[in-house]
Amino acid sequence: MKKIFSHPRSLRKVTTHYCPGCGHGIAHRLISEVVDELGIREKTIGVAPVGCAVVAYDYWDFDCSEAAHGRALAVATAIKRVKPKTIVFTYQGDGDLAAIGTNETIHAANRGENLTVIFINNAVYGMTGGQMAPTTLVGQKTATTPKGREVKGQGYPLKISEMLKVLPGVKYLERVSLHSPQEILKAKAAIKQAFLNQIQGKGFSLVEIISPCPTYWGMSPRQSLNWIKEVMLKEFPLGRIK
Amino acid sequence: MINNLKRVLMTGNEAIAEGAIQAGCGFYAGYPITPQNELIAYMAAHLADSGGVFIQAESELAAINMVFGASACGVRAMTSSSSPGISLKQEGISYIAGAQLPAVIVNVMRGGPGLGNIWPSQADYFQATRGGGHGDYRSIVLAPSTVQECYECMPLAFSLADQYRMPAIILSDGMLGQMMEPVLMRSHKPLAISHKPKWALGNSKGRSPNVAKSFYLREGDLEKVNLLLQKKYKTIEAKEQRYQGQYLDDAKVVLVAYGTMARIIKSITHKLRGQGKKVGLLRPITLWPFPVQAFERLALGKMAKKFLVVEMSAGQMLEDVKLVINGRSAVGFLGRLGGGMPSEEEIIKNITSLL
């Protein structure tokens, strides 16, 4: 008999600390499955962000490093440069990657660092209590946009993936979503591609994952999935960007 | 890397870079700022030849966090900057201390606060010796005062950082960084102790995963880590004090100075001794741990002594001297601020008034 479904070796059997309906757990699992399928667990180094996924290393069963808020790509750059045979990825939220860490993101991408970036876009700051993120939609209510994000003074949702497209050092950009089983399968395929690119030495690869935060969207898990499909994807269309 | 056992004329900044390379530095990241630019340029030109990795980072924030990553892989890592850039690195230094990673950080101090100026200064003493970033932590702080010492303090800095798994700071200044002196290259062997830590990331075959982190959310865990750090700091305070003394046995006035200031004081002390004046010099080499044992010996000695602290600051090391002397002797101070340096006449006038 062939075993077709099991607990990934790279994912520890621990209780989750994420809220019900949160996307982080799904993304962690997809990464673990990909690491297992590529047989790279013993040479993988994950760089965890500061954000809700700050303890991602408590879930993954491979070497990991912490990084100060926004600095994951600086930490990862150095790791990959001093240990070029390892497979290094960062896992970052939208505040981490596209606000406080924008400089590190753009420059690691522009240097063409041979890294894999998993970018979790949930349109809010989860860890600190649901404040506005650079990716927050216009009109979206958050702890710091009580009347909804206004363009005047708060600007537009930042499309960092589209911005990175113009950099020659960037080899692969894809936006995926976790709002349905079909989309989750596509997300996994994109993550796998981003890891394969690194294994083949192709350069900077980033997968942006649209991920639900029911807690700070003020929705049920089911409503959040619908909101992604009906609202968020209009601002952040899925598919290959580069 | 320069072939050993010969004299080479170089700046203090270059001597630090060459000393680092010879100490087995495998990673450097930095961002340009005057007056430390010769250091980053030397690393750019020579580190790769010795198998190391050089990166010109996009900011000091990126540079120090790159150092975190390289160090987490068990590679000797360093960064350098000058005062404003060192301020930017403080969060990263705190993370390095918290994660118990070794790293070497060079501060070629310039005048502050703010953008200040590019002249030599010693006004970052508090920042270096009191932790500098957030949390209860310390860095080992070494203060070279000659170009030769700039070269020699690097293997020591890396060895101490590795041994105690913590940041080590070299506190230089714009004068020492820019001045040229012949440096005697010491040996054919790698200058620092070997470094193959078990906690390093990379290739986890046959062991459970390693994690480099400073985050401890469970109640009581962070306090335990902090107590461990404090225990380590106590050991260092007991074992790693370094200083240089000159004419201390019969000195009536002990001059206390470090770095660039100490070299000026040293020549003044010689001169005054030539005139039969009983002055001596106590030059802290480790600013943290502060060489309190040397001061204790002097304070307990029979001679009634006075101390004169001379700094290019408003009196920062002065506080450490006062703490250890604790009212047992008079402690005077002479300082210049914002890139100024006390002149020889000023210093001699102050000494004479104490004799």
Ligand SMILES: Cc1ncc(C[n+]2csc(CCOP(=O)(O)OP(=O)(O)O)c2C)c(N)n1
């Ligand atoms: C220097 C610094 N500034 C601010 C914070 C507080 N902080 C922690 S996580 C975070 C934002 C997290 O949002 P995001 O990156 O979108 O991740 P999420 O929690 O939504 O997964 C902030 C502002 C910090 N830890 N360090």
Ligand code: SF4
């Ligand atoms: S706050 Fe949002 S992102 Fe954070 S764990 Fe909860 S649902 Fe997930």
